[in-house]
Structure formats: C-alpha cells, structure tokens
Amino acid sequence: MRKNISTLKLPHYKSTAGCAAVRIPVPKEVLLPVSPMNSHSATAAEPVVQVGDHVRVGQxxxxxxxxxxxxxxxxISGTVKAIEPCAQGGRKSIAIRIESDGKMEKYPDLPIPQPTNLDEFLECVRLSGTVGLGGAAYPVWAKLSAAQKNHIGTVLINGAECEPFITSDHRAMLECGDLVKKGVELLKQFLGSEEFIFGIEKNKPDAIEAMKKLFADDPAVKVLELSSVYPQGAKQVLLYNATGKVVKKGERLASLGVIIINVSSLIKMAEYFVTGMPMVERIITVDGSAVKEPKNLIVPIGVSVRDIVEACGGLKEEPGKILFGGAMMGKTQESLDAHILKATNAVVIMNQKDAAQTEPSPCIHCGRCVAVCPLGLNPTAFDRAMQVEDEEKRAEILTKEQVKVCMECGCCSYVCPSHRPLAANNNAAIGFIRSWERAHKEGGK
Ligand code: SF4
Ligand code: SF4
Incomplete structure (x- = not known):
C-alpha cells in the first residue's frame, strides 16, 4: 500500500450521536442464519436443535x-418453529426461526468463564460466539489466536466509526465503559500486550473524553484523536495513521506485532467474561430519510427490520433503499423482512429520492477512482476484467490486479463522474475469484 493514503471528506449524517441506546420490546420471533452471510469465504454452523425444541436466551x-x-x-426464549432456507442481501443460508414465549428466559447453564492461560482464554472467546462487529463478522477468537504464534505488543482498538450515519460504536464507548476496561484487562492478561491505542475520530469528542478518563491512570493506553475522514476506520488506514506501519502484500498484521479489534467487539467479548452470556444482542443505529424517529437500539440478533422500524415510530415515507451498514459500505437488503445479523451495526433506510441512482455512463478515463483508492488499486481494471468472457483469463487479470485486497470501501464509486458502480463490481469480482479458486482447488488443478 502506498504511504500517502487517500481519504475522502464526507458528510457525517450522525444525527443519532446523542441518542442513548434503548432496548426494543421482545419481538414475536427471530430468524438466525447459521452462516454470517456477509463474507465470500464464510462457512455455516451446524444446527444442534430441532423443530419443536424449547430454547432459552443464550442456549x-x-x-x-x-x-x-x-x-x-x-x-429470545421460545420454540424453534422452523429450520429453513433463507436469503437476504444476495446471500443464502439455512436459518433457525424461533417463536417467542414472551418471557426472555435465560438459559440456566451459562457459567462465568475462568480461563487461566491463552489457550483457555481463546476457547472461551470462541464459545462466546463473538465476531468482528465492524462489519467483517470474522470470529474474534480466530483473530486473537494470532497471539499463539506472534507476540502482539500493540492492540489497536477501532473506535473510528467513519461511515456516515452509524453511531453504534460511539454510543457503546459512552455507555459501556466498564466493559471496555474489562476487555483491555483481558487482552493485557492473556495476550501480554504492552500498548493499547484507541483510534477515535475527532467528531466524537465525548467518546474521546470518556476513554481518556477511563484510562487516565494507565500508561499502556493511548487515545488517538483521528481526523474525521473516510475510510479512517479501515484496517490499513488506521494501522498507518496510528502506528506508521504498513502491511505488505501477503503479510499478516500479526506479524507486525499488531492486532486491530473493533471497540464493540471488545465490549461483547468482555461481556461474556462478566456475565457468561454469549453474543445474543447488540447496539444498532437506525437512521435514514425514510425513518420517522432515528435511534440507537439494543436488539436481539435475528430480529426483523420491520420490528426495528416499529420501534422507531415507523416510516415517514416509502423506502427506496434498505442498507445494513452505512451509506458507503452498507449492503442492500431486499425488504423490511430482512433480519439483523451479528455484524449489522446499522440499518439505514433511504426514501426514494435519496435512493435514486444516476444511470452509469462509459468510463472517461479520468483516473479519479485510482487516485482515491486508499490501497492504490485500479478499479477500472476490475471493471474491464469482469467483462472478459473467458473465465480463466478473467481470473488471471483479477489475480494480477489483486482484487482480493479491495476492502470495498466505496471511495472509487463515490468519486466516479460516470457513476460507474465500481464497488459493487469489485464485490462481484471478489466473489468470482473466490469461487474460481475454490473450484480449482477442489478440482485439484
Ligand atoms: S472499493 Fe476497493 S478499489 Fe474501490 S477505493 Fe475502496 S479499496 Fe479501492
Ligand atoms: S473514476 Fe469513473 S470515469 Fe474516471 S477512470 Fe474511474 S471508472 Fe473511469
């Protein structure tokens, strides 16, 4: 990655920054996909319940x-009504549908974890079901397991939250200080890290203040005030801005002695060690021009967007676009019947005017998309490659142009004067190359 990282100044639209997270009423049902549904390389978990089973919260x-x-x-507590195929956001999975008994009864066998070494700690994090809540949904234990091979001297805690609309990490930092502290203590104890750096954008002065106060007596913790630019929270950008380090091609972050953990993931992980309750709920931001009362909500995983909208007073206009995530990286959902996933940090519902898209026109070779890419990639090459019919040739070009490095930040689409859907094309290209690689690996070629 080049060192002068390109970033964009975007409107923030963070109107919910002052809205404390409120718990929604118990929904009538939830639908829990067994696959993360937001990653090209995700695999599915295996259901261990059957239709008709009674389940309780945390089971x-x-x-x-x-x-x-x-x-x-x-x-939620209730009855497993179905184990069925589901599709949302362009992905498919098996999902478990639970009908609520209205009681939110807690599963009785949820002991407080008591790990004594790194391996036991990682096993506990694994059992907590915590995944990266900044969007990637990669299991947190798997990320932390890098500490088994490398000394992780520095932990970067990502509180940048640079995407327009989203304020769920911001609220979590303000409302869950004890758990932030517990999370840092756990990583200090089991990873043996000496340095903890919070990266928070300057547009959250109260969160910066709260973290500084929380760790005022701890010289191992620094709170870094970052400029409010996009994509400040992207792994490569945060790493460079916080440490001056750059991950080279093929290199793992951990080999530099660094890991990056999203602040909400840290909180969820810590919560398991305090309460024994695995990941069953999260804070999400609900915003957008079609939403009557934008809010931050505490919701059970698997609740429908419809229930969430109801908790926000309904819609004031016909929805034009429903996004899981912010305006730049959010994934489009087909309808209000989509269900919240573990990694859903926001639901943004735009009215039809805001959702209207300009028809793309041919590329004018202005080079803006290349100039703006924080990773120095060439999105026009991906665009052209996807039009190549010969799949082998297409795979060859996409591999050469390192399409898998693309973090789908959307900066290239945002600046394109021809309104080419470059980020969506990159997503399709990554999907293609992953399937191609899988097929050729399985085929033994
Ligand atoms: S979406 Fe990919 S190619 Fe486009 S700017 Fe972001 S990293 Fe670069
Ligand atoms: S920004 Fe758009 S028009 Fe300009 S080179 Fe990239 S794809 Fe072509």
Missing amino acids: LIAKEKDRGSSDIHAS
Missing part, C-alpha cells in the same frame, strides 16, 4: 465448524 442452537463461522445462540 447454543448451532455449532461452528471452523474459523469461517461462529456459534449461534438463541437470542
């Missing part, structure tokens, strides 16, 4: 198989 209902999936736990 394991699907067991993960590998680093590409996580344990799924019942987020």
